[in-house]
Amino acid sequence: MRRFFQKLGLQLLIVVFSLLALTGVNKVIFNWSSTFELDKNVNKVVLGDSHSRYSFNDKIISNSHNLSASADSYFYSYLKLKKIKKENPQIDTVFLSFSQHNVHKFIEETWLFDDAHLGSRLRIYFPFLGQDDFAFLFKEKPKKMLSGMFSQALFPVFVLRGLDSFGGYEKLDYTILDKELEKLRNEGRVEYDSFLESPVEKKYLQQIVNFCRDNDLELILVNPPIHNSLHDKQDGMYGFYEKYFSSVPFYDFSKMDMEDGYFVDLVHLSPTGADYFSTLFESGELLKFKY
């Protein structure tokens, strides 16, 4: 029996130490090899989820870099913002995607605490996590964080060199608008059926507001265009904005009049839609959409 426990203990110790060593090596190589430095002339960044990712073409909008990533909740946008600002002191403006679904309760169960989502995010955001961020996630999902901690050690995060792995403008090459319209007619969309605010997203949006205030960053909330079939279905977010964040400038482009060809689905712009929107945005014509 003693031999059994000795060998088992030794094997476990080796595994644990290897994982700790790999975590350290990962972090060191990541910090050493990955750079989050933007071009010196870039002073505006766009953060948020796929909604902003596929709307703001940073090749058209001058001095900007779109760092939005699909299904990023405010928790991850906050982590990213801290890192970007640290390496890019010239940043002075942050555009942050702010739509009904971003502050809806269902985001917590999907984009934040869902096991699969948390697992995949943890792998790439682990080097970004501060003690408070880690403690927050650990409190909410202790089992997942425990397994995630081990798992991330084996994921060579340093291969994700540079900013592109953490988001960026992309062109969508599919169209499922008709399918989605039919689905909307038949089933509706959960985030538009009844609004239930997310305390966690609210908390992290507030953290972003505070961070911007403390670092002299101008934060601007932006709600990119959505298909007109959803225009009357996002009243909940306006109440939320007025109640908690009315002091933050907010541009609501969601009700812009845009034809169907500018969308690939109900909430994402096609490349032509994104170019059209970004050109207007760049020209300043969209200032009238200030909420």
Added chain:
Amino acid sequence: MLFNSLEFFVFLPVVFFIYWFVTFKSVQIQNTYIVLASYVFYGWWDWRFLALIVISTIVDYSIATNLNREQGQRKRKLLLWASVVVNIGLLGFFKYYNFFTESFASAFSFFGKTVSSGSLDIILPVGISFYTFQTLSYTIDVYNRKLEPTKSFVGFAAFVCFFPQLVAGPIERATNLLPQILKKRKFNYEQASSGLKLMVWGLFKKVAIADSLAPMVDDIFANAGTYPSSTLLLGAIFFGFQIYGDFSGYSDIAIGTSKLFGIELMSNFKFPYFSRNIAEFWRRWHISLSTWFRDYIYIPLGGSRSKMKTVIRNILLVFIISGFWHGANWTFIVWGGVHSLLFIPLLIRGQNRKYLESFVWKGFHKSVFQQLLGILATFVLVTLSWVFFRAESLAQAVVYFKRMFFNMSFQFYSHPQGYRLIDYFILLALFVLYEYIIRKDERNPYKFKSKSVRFVLYTLTIFGIILFYDSGIDRSFIYFQF
């Protein structure tokens, strides 16, 4: 409680420690403790269904005891039927009631009559198909005087509910498991150590192979009507690996866990995807179930010693019942039927017992090419048949096949979570290669002479489990639903 859950990682060491340090003094204490631990393990899902296990235990213990005392053949038969009625009755009610009522209603509606199906909201108790067959085999063996019934009720209860194999097998025979349970177990380093290694390998198959393929399989089957034939073929192949990783992984963990408690369970899988024909496949896949059907249905029906017509009928029957055992759905019945149709030609040509050697492909010789072809053909046939097994309904299976064969087109499939598909191909290729290397002994996946090779392999397997465990997919075992 799932084998791959954190709860089990706490449960197992606690049970192990108490078993060997507190309850080691006598076999009665060991068995009482096994029963308690197993009830906790099972009750973790739903404690209400423990009552079914207790009923099954009491009924079969009492009937077997009476069967032994009783000399009159008529009364003995009655007792046997009582056991069959209670066990199959419980299984039938919980698993098949809705299937029969709904099929009955559909049959009437086909003839223009409307009959309410009267289906009930019944939850299927986990593992009921497994422990029902296990207890039944005990009573039948006692009836056939192949086994003396045990006097120890606790021992029998431990045989019925032994937690490593309670919910998804292997379906043990009393002749193998009961004598081990009735004897005091002593700790054996080699046995415990090989048990742990088998558990690690089983967990790897479950977590890294089955669970990592699951999201793609789910996506492809759910959207079968929209994907091109290349993707549908990929879905069927991936499901073949998923179900193998899932179920053989579970069996390995069950066998490994039992070894930790000084008990040897029967092997359930022997590298089935290296089979050279369907008959060999069924000697390597879910062995505990196929031998159960062989011993308790096929042979009593006359086995292979009857006229060819009767043998064919028996084979057909056994495969269809075996399919139906898996689930109350026509898809499983068709799946069983398809396998019988693949098996019968081998039977007629006298080739069903062609490959009886315990491990495939002993070295390179003349017939290597022929064997390779056989392996490939068997894999293709089994893979296609999995479509029935995995489909939600026959209609879905038909759509799947129609699009796969009559809508030939190729398109690169992209992973629902955006992972690279090539990584999965590499993973599967390495897995098949490793299984080929270790194919001589399914109970010892790390049988290498060099200590350092073994050490590196354990460590890599553990790393693999940790890396894939985080994928966050629904991790329950497929066979739990059966």
